[in-house]
Amino acid sequence: MDSNQSSVPDEPAADDVATGDPDTEPRRNFVFEMGSLIIGGLVGLVPLLVGLVSFLDPLFGSKKKPRLYADAGGGDDDLIRISSLGALEVDGEPQRFPVIADKQDAWNYIPDQPIGAVFVQRLANDEVRVFNATCPHAGCSVSCVGTAFHCPCHNSAFALDGSKLVSDSGRTNPSPRPLDSLEVDSQRLKEDQEVWVKFQNFYTGKHEKKPKS
């Protein structure tokens, strides 16, 4: 370069030119701080939302249908297989069968939990009587002794057809209703010689037979 030539500095980029406005710098700092605050907040919010979604997911997700079955066989929708007809003695004493089911709520799935029991009696004409074994008074479990059902808690007694019995002493039977009969699948009973029952538990202490959901 010629030494006589005076050097001309490059023109500064427009961005580099200071505005000279004393308000500009604080405003820049404010915008920067707000931006940092918002981004920081979002970064902190994401894990919180992910945790919340996984916590609530069971409430909205698809649920496995719990199985319902008796000791002697499998379940089919609301029906449970209790026994073959041939395994029950004609006009014999009512037989007790536990009912097992899978319990499920939004977060837990617990298989094979006892949810009640039934008494089944085979009659002479190949019909069956089936009762829920829970006492309608306050929910104790009745037993079958000879020709009647008895509840050990407050001495309710029921005939084999489920009707209420009055004690010999005339003491009032505290149960508000007869034993709770259960619906039998008559087609399977007739065609397959098998006892399938619609198992339900009912509210206790009420005169009407009201199924629990």
Ligand code: FES
């Ligand atoms: S629970 Fe059975 S008589 Fe009270």
